[in-house]
Amino acid sequence: MAIVKSDILKELSNNYPNFLKKDLRKFIDIIINEIKNSLYKDERVELRGFGVWSAHTQKARVSRNPKTGEKVNTPEKKTVHFKMSKELVKKINNNE
Secondary structure (H helix, E strand, O other), X not given: OOOOHHHHHHHHHHHOOOOOHHHXXXXXXXXXXXXXXXXXXXXXXXXXXXXXXXXXXEOOEEEEOOOOOOEEEEOOEEXXXXXXXXXXXXXXXXXX
């Protein structure tokens, strides 16, 4: 099962009934936008106890179309790398 932003919003509104949903939505949007902006600027984003996001650059290369076997030039591009924290790895593997 995947979790989506609306599920996070429901969970937050259930746990914090004193906050308005529109304020919680703004809070979620601010966090997501700050992560996006930091990655765009090639900065590292760390949430202690959860993980680290970082932007990596893939070099331009010649790849192959698997359907036709034709060689294709793939331009340089940025990708996002996520590394889980040790606590999260333990929690996932030990079902704590």
